[in-house]
Amino acid sequence: MSDIWETDxxxxLWGKQPINGTVEISESNNKLVLELETGMGAGTGEGTGTDSGAGMGTGTGAGTDTSTGSSKRSYELRVPPGSYYTEYVQNRSELVEKLQELAQGAALPVDFRVGGYHQDEKYNVIVLQMQGGETLTGLSGTFAEAWIV
Structure with a gap:
């Protein structure tokens, strides 16, 4: 578990940064690295990423803890630079749609969704939903810093 985020x-994982209106993604805030683990053990692993040049980078690595059967992998996504609009009333986000597209292309077992907070001010955030028994064990990158944590 991280000191700055946790899953429910x-x-x-509910993001903490509002994405209402138009957000600008540039080369300086487009990298998202997710570390996922299947199983109950600690597991070890390392991964490397590649950038296809089309705005989508993916990386995978695997390791196995033989005493528990856990497996740990790392995925890297790069959101193409541009402007992305989120409509609060319709609960629709071009940014979340792009993240979901990138995740599917990388066979990432995570769904990206639009979530809404209704505190003093209403706003939308990015929500990551782990799939297939996966546990989020690491989250980093310039995109995570700017738009999630």
Whole structure:
């Protein structure tokens, strides 16, 4: 678990940064690295990423803890630079749609969704939903810093 984020009982990570209106993604805030683990053990692993030049980088690595059967992998996504609009009323986000597209292309077992906070001010955030028994064990990158944590 991280000191700055945690998943809820349903395996969802709710972002803390509003994405209402138009957000600008540039080369300086487009890298998202997710570390996922299957199984209950600590497991070890390392991964490397590649950038296809089309704005989508993916990376995978695997390691196995033989005493528990856990497996750990790392995925890197790069959101193409541009402007992305989120409509609060319709709960629709071009940014979340792009993240979901990148995740599917990288066979990442995570769904990206639009979530809404209704505190003093209403706003939308990025929600990550782990799939297939995966546990989020690491989150980093310039995109995570700017738009999630």
């Amino acid at each position: 009982q349903y395996g969802r």
